[in-house]
Amino acid sequence: MAPSQRRQELITNQKADPYKVCLFLKEGVFPLIQLLIRTFVKNYKSTADRAVRTAYGNLACIVSVVCNLLLAGGKIAVGVLTGSVAITADGMNNLSDASSNVVSLVGFKLGARPADSEHPYGHARYEYLAGLAVSVMILVIGVELLKESFAKVLHPTEVAFSWLMVAVLIASILVKLWMSRLNRQIGTAIDSETLLATAADARNDVITTAAVLAATILTKLTGFARIDGLMGIGVAAFILYSGAMLVKDTINPLLGAAPDSDLVEHIEKKALSYPGVLGVHDLMIHDYGPGSRLVSFHLEMDAKDDVMHSHDVIDRIERDLLVEDGLIATIHFDPVVTGDPHADELKAFLQREVEELAPLANIHDLRIVPGPTHTNVIFDCAVPAEYMTDKQHRGVKLVNALRNAVQAKWPDHFCVIKLEPDYAPVHHE
Incomplete structure (x- = not known):
């Protein structure tokens, strides 16, 4: 079996995320939502399974399409009969929501396609593209409705009031509240930004419909x-x-947003929980869509430890991140010299200086290379991305300050500092 196929199989067959399943059930699923899930989603508790995730997405999208079409038909009919542009506008909004749900459904279908030779990281980013298309459609509808409403202000017409109109709007509010709950719970369970956006849109519709009422x-x-x-x-x-x-x-x-801080903290804590691990740095997370994330980082372990033992620990971490979290990890082994009084003193000194000068920065990969006339202190300094490009030259100033501080304490020590951006900052109070 090819490595990419094996990797896809591991991701598809990974265990359910217990935290998400418990959260999903604990929130109190509406009886009708629970009935729909049990009826149409096989193995619904295995939310990390690719097939189950797709089934959840399909269910939410199809139910949303049906509800939005019914609401759009009712509102547009009442709006035409009564001459209310606000109600007609709200109905058109529901119609655009139905179109958005169809786009989301297509995104789930395409995103579920397995990895192939041309797309070794899978097709999950189709979900992001679907979400972007939905957002643009909403903007277009908003512009059209704005023009129509301005015309209505300039040339008002009488609106025929009816209790049928009121009943339709109240029913719409109740249905949209239910749809928001449906999409929020499923979106949370399967970690879908598309469905969470749909839930927010349904919640917004409640507000707009209430305004029309x-x-x-x-x-x-x-x-x-x-x-x-x-x-x-x-x-x-x-x-x-x-x-x-x-x-x-x-x-x-799609542009490459900073990773979620909770995920960064989870990866760090998980890696540090294994025996012999002293530190984690240079963490990078590449997001290729829901369920397709690649992780790489450097793992610090004692240089005196047996190399084969350290390698075995790294293999276990990579495997556990894949099976338990769906993260494809590549870990670089960094041997760290421990028990050297001067190295320990120098590292503690540098850490104190960094905390005072730039609390968001951190140092790692410290090496001390003594020579006949001077000693080189070599290390990397990771800083927020803004430090690398801002007009205040904060990165350069930090490097110079660290060099001066070290030389003030140890005149024969010269710092060789590599300044680099921190792609996934991990800091704790």
Whole structure:
């Protein structure tokens, strides 16, 4: 079996994440949601399984499409009959939501395709692309609704009030609340940004529909016809804002967003829990879509330890990260000299200086190379990415300050410092 096929098999067959399953069940699944999940998702507790994850995504998208189409049909019909542009606008928003759900469904289908020779890291980023497409569609709808609402303000028409209209809007609010819960719970269970965005969109729809309901009642009470158009502008503005935020959220992982701090902390704590591990640095996380993340980092172990034993520990960590967390890890072994009083003193001194000068920076890979006339102190200094490029030259200033501090204490010591960006900062209070 080819390595890429074996890797895909390990990811597909990994165990369920107990934390996510417990959270999913503990939150209190609505009876109807639980019934849908038990009926249409086989092995629904195995949320880390690729096939189960796809089944969850398909269920959420299909249910959302059906609900949004029903809501859109009801609102547009009532809006046309009563002449309410706000209700029609809200119905068009539901129609755009249905289109977005279809795009998300396609994204789940394409993202579930296994890795191949042309795409060895899989196709999971299709989900991010689907989310971006959904966000752009929301922006387009928002612009169109804004233009229509402005026209309604300039040229108001009478809106025929009916209790049917009120009933449809109240029903819409209840359905959207349920849809938000459905997508949020499933999105949390399978770690899907697309479904979490859909949940947020449904929650926003509750707000916009409530605004339309308020406009309908206020128009009836005051007789001021422009309230409908003004509320339509408010709804359109809210849609535009939500679309812009969704564009930002979905484009970030495509551009290479910083890894989640909880994930970084989890990886560090997990690695440090193995026997003989002294430290972790140079952590990098590459996100190729949900369920397809590559991790690399340097692992510090005592240079006096048996090399084969250290290698075995590293193999265990790589295997456990894959099976338990779905992370494909590559770990570099860094032997660390321990028990050298001067090296320990120098390292402690540098750490104190860094904490005072730049608390977000850290040092590692310290080596001391003595010579006949001077001693070279060689180490890497990882800093926030901004330190590498900002106009204040904070990175360069930090390097110079560390060199001066060392030479002030040990005149015959010269620092050779490699300044590098910290791609996944791990800091604790």
